[in-house]
Amino acid sequence: MSAQFPAARPRRLRRTPALRRMVAETRLAPADLVLPMFVKEGIGEPQPISSMPGVFQHTRDSLRKAAHEAAEAGVGGIILFGIPAVKDGDGSAADDPAGIVQLAVRDLRSDLGDAAVVMTDLCLDEYTDHGHCGVLTGAGEIDNDATLERYASIAVAQAAAGSAVLGPSGMMDGQVGAIREALDGAGYPDVAIMAYSVKYASAYYGPFREAAECAPQFGDRSTHQQDPANTEEALREVFLDLDEGADMVMVKPAGAYLDIVRRVRDAVDVPVVAYQVSGEYAMIEAAAERGWVDRERTIMESLLSIRRAGADIVLTYWATEVARRLAR
Template sequence: MFFPTFRARRIRGKEVFRRMVSETTLSATDLIYPMFSAFGTGIRKEISSMPGIYQQSIEHIVAEAQEVHELGVPAVILFGIPETKDAVGSDAYAEHGIIQETIRALKKQVPGLAVITDVCMCEYTDHGHCGIIKDGDVDNDETLELLAKEALSHAEAGADMVAPSDMMDGRVMAIRETLDNHGYKHIPLMSYAVKYASGYYGPFREAAESTPQFGDRRSYQMDPGNRREAIREARMDVEEGADIIMVKPGLPYLDIVRDLREEFDLPVAVYNVSGEYSMIKAAGRAGWIDEERVMMETLLSFKRAGADLILTYHAKEAARVLKRG
């Protein structure tokens, strides 16, 4: 019987060797944990479609953020649920808005944790769209002024990084210029550079209370069938001053993560979105999959595709697994 000179199973045969030659590794420092800060006190409301994830008032946000920090996860990204909403999303850029107050509390009480803020209008507008509505659609250029104002208010409150998710044309440049002109040249900008109009966002809409009251977001988010357009979108953001570029969602767009990794030398982030999280949770609770194993395999796939950073609701659970070794 013929035996090949090379036998792959020689290395696979022992756990120690498998670990030594692993081509892709995952660390808690790769993870960013999304959190939903709600106006008021004493609030800790589990999101029905996202088991283990909560809308929380600031004191509970701080407590969980401390836990996140102790697990070795270096950063959180904040989304806000304001007291009131209006047509222009006033709370998004208010000095004492929900996110601005949350930033201050976190930087005071968990100073070692990096605080990133989502910059968008959808959580703050009464119509649920990502900007100013004119003639039934979002007015791109008027919205830029508010997004820049929102990002500046986050920087003034102490945010370590801002992350525009609106998908308006030119918003990276508008935010970068505003931050620079007000003394915040040091604040990095992580752009949701490639954000698809996806069905995977459903649970997030419940969590952030941001479902559009009419129409949808296809006029400003990307068509799921488009691949070359992703490079154009990312290149535009890089040229406008983005420091990190992101792909959202994650699992259905691993090819796009790889494309961006090969095209650009900036850090690449990926958002493991709510629908992806909820599917694993639902299948795990039903006993259809080994939830922990599938969670870790999913996160590893993002790294293998080329992502440097992973925004994920699994961050705490994954960090505990990694700590266990």
């Protein structure tokens, strides 16, 4: 062959959509996706979240409808965040058997059966009047060990309501061990723990704080969430959580931390979860609304990049929409 022509032609495998699909190295399926949902006590109709177009604070009834739509589309799971009507310093609504999340879990388990996994976030920031993830000392600092006692109680309440997977997100030292011990002691050894093992002190959480009404009333969460500059610390947290009984480990946020997703994937033999957080969602929606990016392609590319980095499961607010698209 003449030297002026290439012998290798990778473009042969890119010529048509069908051929590209056949040789794709990374695939995305509806079952890989988990839909985060907000349910609020004391509202009569769904409340739109201004910084997250298309996302709502749900009533129990509207939550049931949206969850049914997600399950019908093939979404793998739903994770619930609750917003109580009354908040206090200890977040007492979080483990109330009649609390909003416990009621919503019972609703969804009744409606969905095994069509989708019902999961719950386990933290205190949505329930406390100060907006922090734990019980405070008199000096206004989080009391790690007193907070673990609250997490253990919440875990049992959520398990009793029917949650199949608990997601402790507060980043307290020893939280997974305390929750595992409480679950086992209360007769819930089969309830799984999806540990928020790698949760960075990120600026990408801004819209979530509007959605969950959990902005700290003072200070920030950098004393317990991880420094964005650190990688080895992330792996240390992962191994600690696995030693304490975690069944899955999460990296949060996802898009700006794909290197961490890959490092965790290479280091463990349990499912790796990545959370495409509110700020990632809001930025793409805002850019698309202005015509700066192709919305559908950008959403799909962002999710494929998270899967390509090594995540087995992706939490995303686009779960239902993308699941429907994948089924076309």
